[in-house]
Amino acid sequence: MGYTLTRSEFDQVLSELGKNYRLYAPVLKIGQGRFTDTDVVIYDFISESSEIELEKKSDFSFKEILTPLSQTLFFFTENVIKEADIDCSDAIIFLRSCDMHAVKRLDQIYLNNGKHVDPFYKKVRDHVKFVLIGCPGSFQECFCVSMGTNKTDDGYLFALNYSGDQFDVDVKDAALNELFEKAGAAAKEVAVDYVTENETKVTIPETVPNSIYQSDLWKEYDKRCVACGRCNLVCPTCTCFTMQDAFYTDNGKVGERRRVGGSCMIDGYSTVAGGGQYRRKHGERMRFKVLHKIYDFRKRYGYDMCVGCGRCDDVCPEYISFSNIINKVNAEVKEGE
Amino acid sequence: MIRDYNMKEYKKNAFRQSKYRGEIASRVRVPGGVIDAKSLMRVVEIAEKYGDGTINLTNRQGFEIPHIRIEDRDKVNEELQLIIENTNVNHGQPGEGYPASGTRNVVACPGKELCPFGCYDTKALAAKLDKMIFPNNHHVKIACTGCSNDCAHVRLNDFGIIGQTEPQYDPDRCIGCEQCVKYCSKRSVGALSVVNGKIVRDTNKCIGCGVCVNYCPTRAWTRSKEHYFRLELLGRTGKKNPRLGEDFLKWADEESVCKIIKNTYDYLDDYLDMAAVEAKEHIGYIVDRTGVEEFLKYAMKDVELGPKCEMAGRMYWGGKRYDQTNELRKSMFRFSDREE
Numbered sequence: 001m002g003y004t005l006t007r008s009e010f011d012q013v014l015s016e017l018g019k020n021y022r023l024y025a026p027v028l029k030i031g032q033g034r035f036t037d038t039d040v041v042i043y044d045f046i047s048e049s050s051e052i053e054l055e056k057k058s059d060f061s062f063k064e065i066l067t068p069l070s071q072t073l074f075f076f077t078e079n080v081i082k083e084a085d086i087d088c089s090d091a092i093i094f095l096r097s098c099d100m101h102a103v104k105r106l107d108q109i110y111l112n113n114g115k116h117v118d119p120f121y122k123k124v125r126d127h128v129k130f131v132l133i134g135c136p137g138s139f140q141e142c143f144c145v146s147m148g149t150n151k152t153d154d155g156y157l158f159a160l161n162y163s164g165d166q167f168d169v170d171v172k173d174a175a176l177n178e179l180f181e182k183a184g185a186a187a188k189e190v191a192v193d194y195v196t197e198n199e200t201k202v203t204i205p206e207t208v209p210n211s212i213y214q215s216d217l218w219k220e221y222d223k224r225c226v227a228c229g230r231c232n233l234v235c236p237t238c239t240c241f242t243m244q245d246a247f248y249t250d251n252g253k254v255g256e257r258r259r260v261g262g263s264c265m266i267d268g269y270s271t272v273a274g275g276g277q278y279r280r281k282h283g284e285r286m287r288f289k290v291l292h293k294i295y296d297f298r299k300r301y302g303y304d305m306c307v308g309c310g311r312c313d314d315v316c317p318e319y320i321s322f323s324n325i326i327n328k329v330n331a332e333v334k335e336g337e
Numbered sequence: 338m339i340r341d342y343n344m345k346e347y348k349k350n351a352f353r354q355s356k357y358r359g360e361i362a363s364r365v366r367v368p369g370g371v372i373d374a375k376s377l378m379r380v381v382e383i384a385e386k387y388g389d390g391t392i393n394l395t396n397r398q399g400f401e402i403p404h405i406r407i408e409d410r411d412k413v414n415e416e417l418q419l420i421i422e423n424t425n426v427n428h429g430q431p432g433e434g435y436p437a438s439g440t441r442n443v444v445a446c447p448g449k450e451l452c453p454f455g456c457y458d459t460k461a462l463a464a465k466l467d468k469m470i471f472p473n474n475h476h477v478k479i480a481c482t483g484c485s486n487d488c489a490h491v492r493l494n495d496f497g498i499i500g501q502t503e504p505q506y507d508p509d510r511c512i513g514c515e516q517c518v519k520y521c522s523k524r525s526v527g528a529l530s531v532v533n534g535k536i537v538r539d540t541n542k543c544i545g546c547g548v549c550v551n552y553c554p555t556r557a558w559t560r561s562k563e564h565y566f567r568l569e570l571l572g573r574t575g576k577k578n579p580r581l582g583e584d585f586l587k588w589a590d591e592e593s594v595c596k597i598i599k600n601t602y603d604y605l606d607d608y609l610d611m612a613a614v615e616a617k618e619h620i621g622y623i624v625d626r627t628g629v630e631e632f633l634k635y636a637m638k639d640v641e642l643g644p645k646c647e648m649a650g651r652m653y654w655g656g657k658r659y660d661q662t663n664e665l666r667k668s669m670f671r672f673s674d675r676e677e
Contacts, residue, residue, distance in 0.1 A: 029556075031559075031560065031562055032556060032559040032560075033556075034453075034550065034551060034553075034556075035449065035453050035455075035551075036449035036455055036456050036457065036483075036500075036502065036547070036560060036564075037449060040556055042556065060555075060556070068509070069509065069510050069511070069512055069555055069557075070508065070509050070510065070511055070512060070513075228516060228552070228554050229514060229554050230554040233512070233554050233555050242512075242513075244513060244533070244534035246533035246534055246535075247533070248533070249532065249533065255533075258534065260511070260512040260513055260534070261512040261555070262512070263512075263514070263554075266514050266516070266554075268514075
């Protein structure tokens with residue numbers, strides 16, 4: 001069913017949903033950007049529509065809700081281990097089509113990658129539902145159309161188009177119809193907005209020959225890339241993490257194990273026992289990341305990891321464009337054929 | 338033609354006396370070093386029409402248009418009016434030029450409006466201070482710089498204002514990548530260390546430069562809502578005892594800094610040595626005479642520092658003492674000695 005709602009009607013729906021769900025959406029954090037008096041869009045709890053940042057692409061993705069940047073897994077002391085309490089009450093996440101596709105990638109890695117399921121991820125994931133935010137236009141650096149992630153047809157409770165104080169929804173979960181009708185929503189045929197063309201376009205090579213590993217194209221990034229890892233940390237599909245065992249300073253017999261976000265671009269990622277490092281050069285790290293996103297992952301699971309949200313391009317302090325690298329790789333592959 | 342000009346009055350009208358007889362130079366005040374293109378064009382026009390087509394960029398971010406004939410002063414003043422208005426500088430009768438020159442142009446680095454490291458709007462503060470203290474004949478130098486890099490060289494001023502931010506840490510967003518630790522150590526003072534995968538900030542060592550925030554890839558580090566200031570006091574250049582300004586306040590608020598500067602003018606009214614050449618002294622020399630306590634009695638009047646603000650106890654200044662010795666040959670240690 002489709003409905004059209006005023007802002008106050010929509011807020012009434014949110015307030016009703018809020019009784020049973022934690023609501024997460026992109027929120028503009030004033031003054032919390034990198035530079036003085038700049039803002040940043042991060043996912044956080046919301047209770048009404050005005051708190052949702054709909055005009056900007058979120059700088060950081062929703063993935064922090066499913067895979068927190070820093071998460072205590074368990075506490076230990078002597079021979080006792082206690083699993084950390086994880087808030088796995090029901091939650092609804094507002095996200096866009098590209099990110100909806102990213103959920104599939106996260107699930108792939110944490111739930112469907114070999115025979116073991118990640119229990120910490122599953123606990124949270126089992127209680128998460130989604131609301132699709134329509135995209136009336138492409139943001140800068142988006143290349144979702146090239147990646148085939150510009151459209152999403154299922155997997156969400158309802159889809160949302162916004163325009164000023166008007167909210168149009170296409171409800172997928174019939175159980176919610178009553179909620180919208182009670183809020184006074186008028187019936188309306190609604191098709192969720194999606195992007196049909198991006199300014200940025202990429203062409204992914206079907207196969208990548210081994211010679212690409214030796215290509216000179218990566219050398220440029222030895223110097224240009226500063227290995228800060230921002231691209232990984234804003235990426236909705238990067239799933240790498242690392243472990244920290246902390247022994248509390250005032251009593252070393254007690255401690256906790258955490259997992260924290262990892263990044264294949266940051267120093268230490270490929271460090272092994274004895275101090276060896278497999279990808280010392282930043283260009284090598286770039287090669288690893290790029291090929292993982294547009295080739296290696298596909299070899300294993302049949303589809304590309306990158307969803308074309310372009311957040312990596314938005315955030316890079318050195319103006320390195322991931323989408324441009326994809327096209328460079330493609331050009332080189334074409335040339336070699 | 339009889340040449341009888343009241344040079345004292347000309348100087349107060351912001352014209353420099355030239356070594357060339359019959360010439361003066363017009364000193365254009367540009368608070369914070371920001372000038373609109375139209376005003377800049379006017380500077381050019383004045384230089385072409387009344388000068389020799391050259392313009393000096395001054396050390397304090399103003400302009401000086403040289404080789405102006407003294408008798409053209411009134412015409413130049415009329416032309417300056419557009420610049421005075423556009424730069425929003427306090428003035429008297431329109432068309433009469435600048436009403437003073439003693440209190441120098443307030444200098445500002447690019448600040449937060451342009452620079453990634455700037456902790457506050459230096460240009461806006463410079464403009465605000467200029468409105469507060471100009472016109473005034475007292476010789477006072479003020480400079481604003483966005484962060485502890487001190488690109489504006491504020492320590493060479495009577496009042497040096499350095500921006501600070503108090504880093505806010507959210508351990509839940511920290512992945513322990515340690516880039517903040519690395520860059521704090523390489524670009525700043527090394528106030529950060531890692532304990533159990535999380536970051537500990539030595540609050541005593543931290544200078545509030547914001548480097549950690551700049552390099553944090555997750556927004557675990559963010560800036561404080563409040564803009565804070567480090568106030569450097571009584572630095573100076575000069576023949577007698579050039580010296581760097583010394584820390585007086587850190588984590589101060591803008592209002593307190595502004596008040597202290599404003600209050601200083603009352604101190605100068607009471608203690609300036611009128612026998613000083615052209616009644617012009619660096620404040621530091623006056624404070625050397627009266628003692629810091631007396632200076633602070635004036636400067637701190639009605640100033641209520643915030644709870645975070647730290648104030649220096651006793652203050653001492655170093656620097657060269659050319660008035661005591663300028664002897665290099667008999668200095669304690671010579672390169673030639675080292676080889677022997």
